[in-house]
Amino acid sequence: MASAVATTASSPQAYLRSLARWKPIEIAFWLATLLPFALVPNYLSLASQIAIAGLFALSLDLILGYAGIVSLGHAAFFGIGAYTAGIISKYGWGEPISGLMASAALAGLVGWTTSFIIARFRHLALIMLTLGFGLLLAELANSMSWLTGGVDGLQGIHTWDLLGLFHFDLYGFTAYAYSLTVLFILFIVARRLINSPFGLALRGIRENWIRMPAIGAPSRAHIRAIYTIAAAMAGTAGALLAQTTETVSLDSLSFERSAELLVMLVLGGAGRLYGGLVGAIIFMVARDQFSGTTPQYWYFWIGVLLVAVVTLLPNGILGGLSNIAARWRKT
């Protein structure tokens, strides 16, 4: 954002407004998300999972990319959302939109409760705590197998027709339309949020945690708010996955899920809104291609990607691209 050339800005308001304006490439991006319907109708299920992963990554971006809170346990909220939606459906209420809302609400509630602890810590203690919460929840789901189905996963989910009109078909047409719509709506929310005074305060926390109290800012209250929002958003993503695939497994809560999520976000570029989306597309497509032949070595490539991103592309793919663009503009 800061890379925008603004020497010509006529007033401070105009300058700030220009930073938040929709750019042509953004509109192109969202139009392109409609292409799978026409071009790859056989891959709509994958497209739906990409949209879900993108939403999940976006939720992490809000806390990690914008507020600078490193979480190794974000899958906890994804899992809460997935199990909530799955369990509601299993016990007889398969209406998707209300299920989605309930899942988001419960994940948000758990997020809000834990946020009181999260907001008090930084650095190593924070990383350990988020990891600990994630493990705790995964273990809880495992031992409550009467409710969650344990290692066998949650069986017997049935999602009703969307709005009573659209059946969740085998090809994933409805699934992708549904996931993409939810992603787009929540993306708009996230976009408004980060361009608001609250979003500016979050970036302040990321840029300098120590200075914030010296300008009278309630950092902890800000962190609690964004952590709750991100948790609800992650819960929504989990619920989408449960409703569109009609299964939930313990994987959805696992540490690996949290780690994969970090990979997606960082690969795309944290703190850039589209970073998580771009990362999710690349990650999910690559996984679809590679893990088909040798699933157990898939993690080798994730690992290589991580090392490469950290050592070669510190701001992710989007950061790298914007650097190249900036250099190109100068010459």
Place this chain on the structure above:
Amino acid sequence: MTRPALLTRGLSKSFGSLVVARDIAISLPVGARYALIGPNGAGKTTLINLMTGMLAPDAGRIFLGDDDITNFDPRERVRRGLARTFQINTLFPGLTPLEAVTLAVCERRGISREFWRNIASHREAIDEAHDILSRLRLAEECYRPTRELPYGRQRLLEIALALATRPKVLLLDEPAAGVPPEESGEIFEVVAGLSDDLTLLFIEHDMHVVFRFASHIIVLVGGAIYTEGTPAEISAHPGVREVYLGTRRHG
């Protein structure tokens, strides 16, 4: 007789056996321009940390105007009008000065929880931020990321951020630290040009600057107030010449 803007009584703090503040009593009249001087390790920054609540004192009270603020957290003290700057730049490297100061203004105005309307639609806050930046001669550079600003500009931004909280009392911890002597004059001229209602306490090593801009000088040695007085009294004080002015040349 009006109440002092900031008052401390018997402020003490030690880390183990190391005493960093010993029974410190300071009274800053409204609109004062006080300098705090003393050799390295005298406890000057510690005193600012105690006043602003970044350290908790072992004993003593701190009053801001009529209020006993001893038990308030740093944020609450800022909200009540006690601001500070940092000796080592403590800025927001990735934000532009305009964004950073707007952030501070938004926090003061209580609109920082507003999450739906674009920041650009909060016109008064932005105008106020831009106005502060103009007064500190930063308007030209307010659209560049802070990390790209020259060091001297960053020192001014330190002050701008503090001013955005609309303080009654401003504590400046070596505002010109690390700035070459020919530029440090500019920073102190900016400081001297601040409103007369604002009460100032600044730490500074350069005695020319201190004598030029301070109306009153407090000398801190070994965590305790050694002496205080007008610049004339301090420059004539034989002990100060020995403990402070004499050793200054080495530091």
Place this chain on the structure above:
Amino acid sequence: MLPPIFGVLFDGFAYGMLLFLLSVGQSVTLGMMNFINLAHCSFAMLGGYVTVLLVNRYGWPFFAALPIAFLAAALASVAFERTLYRRLYRASDLDQVLLTIGITFISVAAAAYIFTTAQQPLQLPAYLRGSLSFMGLDFAVYRLILIGIALAITALLVACLEYTRFGAKIRAAVDNERMARGLGIDVDRAFALTFALGSGLAGLGGALAIEIVGLDPSFAFTYLVYVLIVVSVGGLGSIGGSFAAAAVLGISDIAGKYYVPQLGAFLIYLVMVGLLMWRPAGLFGKR
């Protein structure tokens, strides 16, 4: 006759000593450089696989393989430290976490590729498989030896840290890195050596762990969690803290699995989160 609880205590303590060997290096290096190394257990896993290879394929005696396991892990860690870790000492938590998770993923996949994902059996000599009877309870010889090795290493570490010049440098660096640099201590060098030593001990722990918990590629992640618990509960840079935390964790984990198996690892994580909230610097930490 001793009641069975002594058997649980014994097994738990032996398990705790294993956790101590795995985590003590992490504790000291974290305390020194604040470098978050989530790949620590990959080095432990390396030690384990080196031992399996030497003992099973080349017929080395178990005890001859142990020093090699130590050396292999130490050398591999130095190679990584020189090439990758070094660049990130001043980097953000996130970068450190990402890099070391990446290395862990790579090591897990590499282990799966070379050794498959199956559990590796270790052919131990008969005298290590027996047990000693004492007051009606059986004490496994292997666990006794494990405890002996861990106690000897603890004594050695404490002595080194307290009474040698190198130890004094490390203590200074853990206490206050900037001050130590100011005093002319080559913190980077001291750190590299400590890092190698700590990874070597993890490698040794990995070798000794096979008989107790088995060895497969998931080792690097499974035991990372335990190491992080020991480190965070014991406090950074504290050998005594790590020792006590590892012993408590080992005993409570074994006791939990023995008395309340339905809770699984839930109890352990709960204790970890609770302790972290209560004392974020660890039970024995200074900061």
